[in-house]
Each structure stands twice: as C-alpha cells, then as structure tokens.
Amino acid sequence: MKMFASTLLLLAALPGAPAFAQAACQPGTYAAPDGDFVVLAKLPSIPAPGLRYLFRDGRRGATSDPDAPLACDAGQVNVKGAAWQPVAFRETPASFDSVGTKMTGMLIEPPGADPTRPLVVMVHGSERSSPIGGIYGYAMAAQRISVFVYDKRGTGGSDGEYTQNFELLAADAAHALEKAREMAAGRFGRAGFFGGSQGGWVAPLAATLTKADYVTVGFGLVASPIEEDREQMVSEVRAVGLGKDAEALVNRLSQATAGLLLSDFDTGYEALDAVRREMADQPWAAKIEGEYSGAIARMPNEELKRIGRARFDNLELIWDYDAVAALRKLDTPLLWVLAGEDREAPIETTRGALLGLAREGKPFDVYLFPRTDHGMFEFTTAADGSRRITRITDGYLKLLGDWIKGSASGKYGRAERLTLR
The missing domain is CATH 1.20.58 (Methane Monooxygenase Hydroxylase; Chain G, domain 1)
Incomplete structure (x- = not known):
C-alpha cells in the first residue's frame, strides 16, 4: 500500500499542455483550506519526474498524466484554480529491537501540539517495499493523526529475514507500537494499529501482545x-x-x-x-x-x-491459522472494512465471523464498500472478466481517519455499515 502527489494549474489547464508542465511537482502532502488533501510520492512504476497522487476521496494517478486534476508550481499544488499548501509534518527516524532484530521506522506527526491526537502504527501486508516515504502513512497523517511506519523485517532498512509468520510479525508490530508511544510521549491520546490485507491477520494479534486502544483493518481476512x-x-x-x-x-x-x-x-x-x-x-x-x-x-x-x-512453503506461513481465536482474545474496539467483490480475499467467511463475534458482544464495527476489489479499489471489468483498477473508493480513507479519531458518523461514499440482524 503506498504513494501520493502534488501540482499547479497554469500551463496544465491549457488544451494540449505538454507533460513537462508538470515537472515542478515535489513529493509531499498538500492541503486545501477545507481540510481536503492530496499526497504526492515517488513510485517505481511511474517514470520520473512523474509522481503518484492520491486525493482524500480516493482519486489516484500520475502527475504526468495529461488529464491529472492538479498542477504544480513554486512549492504548492493548484486544484481547480485553488492553491493547496504543503503540510509541514514533523518526521523523526526511529530504530527499535524486536525479537533480537534491529528494525527501522519513522514517526510522522502533524503540525501543532495536541495531546489528544491519536497515534496509529501501520502494519503492512505481504509487500516487500518500504512504507517509509509511502503514500498511505501521509494520507493518515493528513487527517491529523500521528503515524508510525516501519520496515517489515528483512525489507528496507530492517534486519532479519523476510517472513510471513504472523506470530513473529505481530511481535514486531507490538514493539513498534511501544516505540511509537515512547517517541510521542505527551503528544498523543489513544494509540493502536491499522493493518491492511495480510495486516488483518497481524494487527489484531499484535493488540493481544501489548496495550492497544483500538485496531483497524482494511480488506483483511478472518480465515486461514x-x-x-x-x-x-x-x-x-x-x-x-x-x-x-x-x-x-x-x-x-x-x-x-x-x-x-x-x-x-x-x-x-x-x-x-x-x-x-x-x-x-x-x-x-x-x-x-x-x-x-x-x-x-x-x-x-x-x-x-x-x-x-x-x-x-518457504515463508513460515501458518497455513491453518485460527484468526477467530485471536479475535476472541481481543476486547479492544475494532473497525473492519470489507471490499465487497474482493477476489484476493473473498469476504464470505470473514463477514460471517465478524458479525458473529459482534453478536457475542465484541466491540467490532464492520463496514462494506460494494463494488470494490482488494485494496478498496473500484474497477472496470473487461469482456474476459479481467478487472482494471480505477481508484480507491470514495469514503474509505475518511472512514479510517474519522473512526481512529473517534468521530465516525454519517455517510462514507457507498459504504454500508453492517448490522447484526
């Protein structure tokens, strides 16, 4: 999960404007006066000088695209003629030990002092790329949440061997939260985890190993x-x-x-x-x-x-992992967001398990975004059944941010809050 962008409108607004008009874009997060934002980030799949952009409403693309809805100039981004200003995050490199392994991370804090601001540790999926400098951490921080990102063991700047052993990864995540609490002492309120995809196995388990005030999961599985x-x-x-x-x-x-x-x-x-x-x-x-x-x-x-x-079977995967048992140990408030047509992590078993646990009294909120695939991506379908990703569905990023801040209410795009009936 990763990457975002920024830009200006001048030459880009002209018909047939050449791609070099976007060359001034710089990685960063840019905010509108009403709190909207766009994140720009480097991505290997986008040729330089293009950057990935991601808006709060889920629109994504490359700044070098001829129809990019933004333009860059003089350190700011113009969107529909309005100047969006860069956000000056406080970014502090970190290192910590987990199970005898040195791990590297980064604490990202929004501007200003707020001792009630939530803190979230981003627990990765199965990817091997570094989340440091990536798009999703900044998309969360842009919603006035302090964010701790770290390299999974055996990737980026972290030592050790890459693994998909959920128990070891959960120990790493628990140590990451402890380090984040230490670094942000006095500058946060509640603290917890977000896990995407494979992180849906890891984040709840990590919350049973250390004090966590909440857990959020996107497009994960309650299944082995x-x-x-x-x-x-x-x-x-x-x-x-x-x-x-x-x-x-x-x-x-x-x-x-x-x-x-x-x-x-x-x-x-x-x-x-x-x-x-x-x-x-x-x-x-x-x-x-x-x-x-x-x-x-x-x-x-x-x-x-x-x-x-x-x-x-070379990554220490726990093939018959009992995800329900881990969730039964959890009395922490949990948000789980399902992609309604997820081909990589089909939701039938997961949906039933989560609603069953909620009926038993677990403090779990379950939302579903219809017509989305893994990653909360909207898509178009070709005649042969293959799918082409278009954007992250509107409302997903805002739901995560609001729920973590304890202020989720109203509608979030097409999201459905699942009831216990």
Whole structure:
C-alpha cells in the first residue's frame, strides 16, 4: 500500500499542455483550506519526474498524466484554480529491537501540539517495499493523526529475514507500537494499529501482545490461508458462471493441497491425484489459480516431492491459522472494512465471523464498500472478466481517519455499515 502527489494549474489547464508542465511537482502532502488533501510520492512504476497522487476521496494517478486534476508550481499544488499548501509534518527516524532484530521506522506527526491526537502504527501486508516515504502513512497523517511506519523485517532498512509468520510479525508490530508511544510521549491520546490485507491477520494479534486502544483493518481476512485459497477458487468459478459441481471440485482440490502443505509435502499425493483425475475432463480447470492450489495441481508429484516445500512453503506461513481465536482474545474496539467483490480475499467467511463475534458482544464495527476489489479499489471489468483498477473508493480513507479519531458518523461514499440482524 503506498504513494501520493502534488501540482499547479497554469500551463496544465491549457488544451494540449505538454507533460513537462508538470515537472515542478515535489513529493509531499498538500492541503486545501477545507481540510481536503492530496499526497504526492515517488513510485517505481511511474517514470520520473512523474509522481503518484492520491486525493482524500480516493482519486489516484500520475502527475504526468495529461488529464491529472492538479498542477504544480513554486512549492504548492493548484486544484481547480485553488492553491493547496504543503503540510509541514514533523518526521523523526526511529530504530527499535524486536525479537533480537534491529528494525527501522519513522514517526510522522502533524503540525501543532495536541495531546489528544491519536497515534496509529501501520502494519503492512505481504509487500516487500518500504512504507517509509509511502503514500498511505501521509494520507493518515493528513487527517491529523500521528503515524508510525516501519520496515517489515528483512525489507528496507530492517534486519532479519523476510517472513510471513504472523506470530513473529505481530511481535514486531507490538514493539513498534511501544516505540511509537515512547517517541510521542505527551503528544498523543489513544494509540493502536491499522493493518491492511495480510495486516488483518497481524494487527489484531499484535493488540493481544501489548496495550492497544483500538485496531483497524482494511480488506483483511478472518480465515486461514488455506481457507483463503479455497475461497479464491470458489470466487473464480462463480465469476465465470459455473455451478455447484465446480465449486465442490475446487473445494476438494483445496482439501488435497492443504494435506500436502500441512504434512510438509510428505503425504497427501493420492488425494491430489484423485482430484486431478476429476479435473481432467473439465476444460475450465486448467485456468484455476487460487492462492496456490492451481499451481500445485499442475506440478508433477516428483517435482512437488523435490521442491514443493521450497516453492510454496518457504515463508513460515501458518497455513491453518485460527484468526477467530485471536479475535476472541481481543476486547479492544475494532473497525473492519470489507471490499465487497474482493477476489484476493473473498469476504464470505470473514463477514460471517465478524458479525458473529459482534453478536457475542465484541466491540467490532464492520463496514462494506460494494463494488470494490482488494485494496478498496473500484474497477472496470473487461469482456474476459479481467478487472482494471480505477481508484480507491470514495469514503474509505475518511472512514479510517474519522473512526481512529473517534468521530465516525454519517455517510462514507457507498459504504454500508453492517448490522447484526
């Protein structure tokens, strides 16, 4: 998750203005008098001198795009003829120890002194890129929230080996919050976590390891990685209009590949071969992916026995992780935001689990943004069913900011607050 931008309107407002008119854009956060903002940040996928821009309402793109809704000049950004001024955040580098590993981070604090301002630690997803200097931390800080971002172990400036072991990552996040509290002492009120995607497994667990006043999660799962794989395949067959027989077959495939993973690729080959025989007569089966089951099904047993573990099980993932058990330990207020048509993290099991826990009395708020995919992205769909991302859905960033500040109310774009009925 990352990156934002800034700009001016002069030459860019003229028809056919050349791309070099945007060359003055500088990374940073720029605010309008009414509190609206845009973040500009460098992104490897955008050729220099272009920057990624992200508005509070979720519009995103590159400053070098000919139709970019902003223009840059003299250290400010012009949007629809209005000058938006740079925000002077206080940014303090940090280092801390977690489980014998040196970690690096950054505390970002909005201007001014406010001892009631919330503090949030951003818990990453599965990405290997650094969140320091990235777009989402500044999008949160632009809403007058102090933000602590840090490099996941084995990435950026942090030592150690990259891993997807939720328990180890939760320990890192807990130590990050403790460091952030220490650095911001006297300058914040409540403090907690935000986790996106894989961070939805890590952030709630971290909140059981240290004092946290709240947890927020975007497009995460209350399901195991095995269940994620199964639900992805079910989503795939439904997307192309296949029926219950196809769903039952991919469920059996998921069970078979789970057997291999849980045995360290020692046993389970007979069950996998049985499913392969069933799939052989189905022309659609060759296109099934899931998180990993499609690739496993297409790899010969000899290769799976030789390199399957190195190929699929080299990041210490807890395949049968019990996400519900972690949430049952949590009495902290929690906001969970679902992407209604999430293909990477299908929401059926997660939605049911969250609402079930809320009915049991857990202080959980659940929102759903319809017609969005993983990352809270709106999209267009091509004739072949593929999707093209257009923007982050309007209301998502504001919902996160308002809820963390304890002031969530009213409408947030198309968001639906799910009830317990």
